[in-house]
Structure formats: structure tokens, C-alpha cells
Amino acid sequence: MKHNFRKIEEKWQKKWEDARIFQAVDNSPKPKFYGLVEFPYPSGAGMHVGHIKAYSSLEVISRKRRMEGYNVLFPIGFDAFGLPTENYAIKTGTHPRIITDQNIAKFTNQLKKVGFSFDWDRVIDTTDEDYYKWTQWIFLKMFEAGLVFRSKALVNYCPSCKVVLSNEDSQGGKCDICHSDVVQKSKDVWYLRITQYADKLLEGLDQVDYPANIKQQQINWIGKSTGAFVNFSLDGLDEKLEIYTTRPDTLFGVTFMVIAPEHPLIDKYADRIANMDEVKAYRTECAKKTEFERTQLVKDKTGVKLQGIQAVNPVNGKKIPVFIADYVMMGYGTGAIMAVPAHDQRDYDFARAFGADIIEVIKGGDISKEAYAGDGEMVNSGFLNGYTNKKDSIARMLEELVKMGVGHAGVQFKMKDWAFNRQRYWGEPIPIVHCPHCGVVPVPYEELPLRLPPVENFEPGEEGESPLAKIESFVNCTCPKCGAKARRETDTMPQWAGSSWYFLRYIDPHNDQELADPEKLKYWMPVDWYNGGMEHVTRHMIYSRFWHHFLYDIGVVNTPEPYAKRSAQGLILGPDGDKMSKSKGNVVDPLDIVEAYGADTLRTYVLFMGDYGAATPWSDNSVKGCKRFLERVAGFTDLLSEDSETGKLETAFHRAIKKVSSDIEDMKFNTAIACLMSLTNDIYSLGKISREQLQIFIELLCPFAPHLCEEIWEFMGGEGFLSQHAWPQYDESKTVEAQTEIGVQVNGKVRGKVVIPTGAEKEEVFAIAKADSRIASLLEGKTLVKEVYVPNRLVNFVVK
């Protein structure tokens, strides 16, 4: 049979669709499997081969699960709100709805051409009002629960996109979208109190099967630290300066304090600060620095002493100077620190630069050279003198601080509350009304969805206002509480909103009464296996875990954790080994490959190209290699034979079933395919294959190259869909040959090979090995010191 991929791929895609064999069944008695892949952002550029690799893993696993008798939910959808579409709308004057619909149609067509076994009845689109109704519903539930708050804050603002960014979207001081410099700006910001869930998100990691590096990244992101808050009084003022420290036991070593340049205390006591001009100049300088620059100059500490302000160390009453310096961040802890130069390198560097005292309180280092952060005996520390255990000294200090009423134990997280608004059109409207009498009032549930109004001009306002602010009919409304004239919130939600719960909607995508039927949620959740990119393991995964924990707390879902298992694919690099990018011109379009070599070849190649989790460069030649392999498989139909000689391959087949089955589970797709290629070589060497063997072969290959395998099955006269066959089983006893060739070593070096009966006794094997003429000559005249036998693998003779 020839591999006429153009004809057969279209044919089988249509047959599958007509027969609806990949549709998930609610309330089936079968065991369930929910396989999830990260739904794409439907960009104008269409799909990327990276998408194909990302989906192919769970595609293969889902197909195998169906063959194993599972009721499988393997859905797809579109995460379609977002800036690229809006920017394109501004540029072309086309409504984002139209652009989005076009792009979704394009993606859908592409995905179908690859033959993915998605359940197309459950497609979701986050920009569909029937979907975002429930995104808004969850927001209102959070509002009700006190998890939503509004605060005037210094925010990361991108002057180019005219939009407020979360800390996550502005890492390194660069806008995540347009890469221009981010500036700090004071704005009203909606926040989600994700920090309230920090501990739950941390503890939840114990219950899930994520790779260690992903767990570690999430732990680092949450960044929990335990320590103490301590109040220092300011000399001559009725004022407290609160600091956070992880080492309250070093309090006797404090020789100065440092506050962030943005610290509010500076303005409050501006008239007492003698060198206010100098302070102001320093603050201006700091404000100009990007976050990136601020973290680059690690070595050279800068700062200014606040003349006229002194703090008092609560444990010994010593008066100490207060500095402002940009190595202290307003965004972490209290924006103020107690400096212990003897035991913190940053404080040490600063003390050296500014001539501050350095007092040793922990023995063990050489503080004339550098700070000592290790353990040791406490000295110069009053009631702590003589303590040698850090834990004990911290506990004792906390006790004293509480007794004195100047401090207490506390925890800090690096994770910040989630800035949840954008001044943009193409997002979910935030369902809030601002009433002059009642203040902030939530839109009543029955008014959801709060729809995006039609707009002509998508340009944001000059001060970074949302385009919605210009739509009077949208803005003007009545207060749901008192009926007075009120104004709607005009900001929209960030792109992360819709993707924070999408996996729940797949379970019941057309429900207009509830987010999803509780019975269905109970049946399908949690997601059994979630595959996606490493770039989403912190932001997206932590946000969606947060939402899911919240929905668990209000009784919407049955498990606190949404994802039982997570895996991540490695990047596909360009043929030149660089990251694929339009500007480099090294992007591979998956549809080009489908048209030139077929979908089966593309699917097989992206899984064969290398270690699934590793970044691997694209190779057109290797694609051809996979095509060649499939052609050889198609050629099996010409080798069909009733000859008993085909029995020679029995062991190879049982081994292949075993290896392919376990390799798929371990995501070692490359070796699973290699095993089938190897078996193909064996079949061609023999020149014949039995009907039963060919059936097993195509059943094993079906998850990878389903169109070809279905076609072969039909050619063989098989009935029904191969995709609905049972997954083949192997017999362990038949995975071993009667005879095995083993290596024979002399002093650890391979000197020969002998054939032994599989499972032979040690003595018998040694006898066979010694009978080998070459081995015999090497052993002659030597003393045999030791004989090692690794069953069915090798023999090693140690001689002198």
C-alpha cells in the first residue's frame, strides 16, 4: 500500500468527526481521564509548531487511554482576550470581535488538519459573553468574600501600551508586551488578595504530582519567609518605624537603619530633615532608575543619611542613624530594615561605604573582612550572650520583644496581591459601579454578563484610561443599591482572568444556569494530566490554583487542587538552534509540513525529535526520516504472510508492546517511536508479517499516526475504527528469547561474546564462556581471582 497522506488524512478526519468517536460522555460508568493542554491565544500569525508539540503529548496519551477503556475528556478552546488583538484593532480599525473570530476559525482549521482528537463540541472562547459571564461571576464571589480591594498605589505603568502592569508583567523593568521601560505611577488599582491564599498554595503542592523543578519554582514565587516585625521609635518623635527581619536574634548588632526612598516617613518629617534637598535629589535619581538598573548595581551601595532623624534600638536604647538607600525596596516587608552589618553582606557593604559601625554579635567569622552569616555563639548581646543555637536565640528574642510590646513574630511573602485591572477594551468588564452615595457597589448577579459595549475607537485615553471611559452609554448607570446616578468601572480584567478557570467550563460548556453542573464537576475534576509550557508554571498555574482553591472554599468544586499532574514540553528551536522568531525568519509553519509530508509525519516527528522536555532544534531532514518510516509501515500490507516463519518476531512484538506502553506513560515518546522503527527494520529483514502482528503494530502506532493506521486497518478488511480498539497486551514470559547473547569481559574489558540459554545457571554460563577459544587463551596461565555473572547480561573474569 502506498502512503497517500493527502487523501487518507482528509478522509479519516471526516469519518471521525461524523462518527463523533472522540466526544466525551458525561456520567459514563467507565473510569474517567481528563487530559488538558494549555488553550492557545489565537494570534493572527496562526499556529506554531510549538503548539503541535505541546498538544501531541496528551493527544497520544488521550488516544491510548481511550483504547484502554477510559472515558476521556480532551478539550480545546481559545484564550482570546488580549493586547495583540486590540493593538491590531487600533491599527486596522477592525473590531476585535471580528479579528478574534477570524483567528479562531484559522486555528480551528489548522488543529483539525493535524487530526487531534479534541472534543469539538466543548470548544470555549473566553471572549464569548456566555463564558465571561462566569468569569465576572467568580469576580463578584471574590468581591463578596472580601478578596477584592481597591487601593491607590504606585503601579508599574507602560507609557507605550498605556496600561498598568502587574509585577509579573513588568519583570526587569520592561513591559512584557512591548518591552519598553516601565515607569512608576500612582493609580487606583483593583487587587485580588492572592496573598491570603499563599499558605494554601504552598501546602497544596504536597498533594499534586508536579516535577520537582516546577514545584520549586512555585515555592520560590510564593517566597515565604518567617521572621519578626520590630518597632524602632524615632528619637524625640511620637513615631514608630516598623521593620521586618528574619534574624531578630541579631538586634544587638544593629548600628543603623535603612528605609526605601519611597518610604512615606520622609515626606511626613520633611521639615525635620536638615538635608532634605539632598534627599530629594537622591529620590529623583532613584525614580529614574529602572528596576533592572537598581538590581544591577549590587556592589556599589548608594544612599543618603537623614540629618535630624535618629532611631532608638528597642533592646539597648542606643541612638542610631537612619539612611535612605535604594537597596531597600518599598515593596517587600515594611520598606524599612534594621542594618546588622556584621552579619549581612549588603549592610556590611553599605557600612563600609558610609562609615557606620560594625558590631559582631555572632562569633565564628572574621568581620574585618566580610559579614558572617553562619551560626555561632552570641556575644555583645545582653540577655542573649552565650546562646549558640539560632532557633533558641530567635525564640528568646521574640519573647522579649513581645514582653516589651515592640515586636512580634510574622511571615512575609515575595508574592504580591494581584493587580487585577487593565485600561483596555478587549477584556472582561469589571462588574462594579461607583456610586456617589454608596461607594463601590457590585453589579447584581442577574445583570451578568456585563457586556462590552460597541466601540468605534479602541485607543486608550491619554492618562491611560480605558477606551470604555469614552462610552457615555456604558459609563452612565444607576446605582444598584440606591438608584442614584452612578458611573461604571471602565477598567477590564487582565488576560490571566479567563484562563484561571477555563478547565471547569469544558466540563459543562453550554450551561446557562451555572458555571458548571456540580455533578459533572464532581465526575470530571480534578484534571488528571495537564501539559503546557514552562513559562506558565508560575503565573498562570498559581493564579488558576488560587481561583480553584477559592471555588473550593465556597463549595463550587470538590477538590482544592485543580491539576493532579503537570508536565511541560521543551521548546522547538529554529533549524539554526536559535529560538524561533519572526525577525530571525526561522519559524516553521505546521501547515507547510502537513501539506508537504502529512499530519501523521508532523505528529510523529515532533515527538521523535528528542527528549520531550528538552529544547530541540527543528530539522527538515529528520522530518523526511519520519515520513520514510511511515511509508515503510504502509508497505507492510505487501508483506502480509501466513508463513509460520513470522513467529520468529513474536518476542520482538511482545517487547515492543511493553516498551511502547511504558514509554508513553513516561513521556519518552522518542524511544517509543524508535522502538517501532526498530521493529520495522526487523520485519523488513524477515520480509513477512502476519495479520495479527500487523494489527498489533498499527494499534501501537495509532496514537502517533492515526490516519495511516486507520487506513491500513481498513485495507486489511478490519471493521470499525482502529482508534476504538483495545490497547494491545503483552505476555511477560514471551518478552524473552530462548537464547541470549552476552558479553564476556576479562578484567572489565569486553573480549568476546557467547550465546547462552536464557536464564542459565551461573556455573553453566562460566563454562560456556571459558570454552570460547579467545577467552580461553586470555585466561591461560593466569590466576582466576573472581568471577562475576550478571544474569543474561555479561560475565567478567578477574585474573592476575
Next chain:
RNA sequence: GCAGGAGUGGCGGAAUGGCAGACGCAUCAGACUCAAAAUCUGACGUAGGUGACUAUGUGUGGGUUCAAGUCCCAUCUCCUGCACCA
């Protein structure tokens, strides 16, 4: 700086402490062909030898072991994440 991961032929990559380089690509030779492509057969880490073979070889240096790509110590390089987090 901290955390995690990786260094194996010309390339992508295989190897529960047990015959390094499976499988694929590229290359070379041969067959088929007027010729080319496709296909088929064979060779293919490096050095030496006509040859069966010998030596050597998994970033580098040590160690453990009958046996190390794999384990331990040290070291170099690269990648990813976090980063003046108090």
C-alpha cells in the same frame, strides 16, 4: 549570588552501576537507472593494522567498584528560573 538542569560521534539523541553510541539524520561506497531523484544493500567515534584485532573514548581532575556516561569529591562551561527579599 541562590536554586534547578545539562555537557555523549558530523547532527538530533539512546543507555534499571553491567557489551557506550539504540533509533533517526547527514556522509561515503555499491545495486537499480542513459542519467538524476526515489528506493534497496553495506560502511560509518578516534588512532593504528591488509586482516581477525589492538589502543583509546561520554567537559576536566581525582575517588569508590570486578565493572562508572551513570555513584562520591573537586573543577570548568552552558541553559533555565529567582534575585540588594532584609
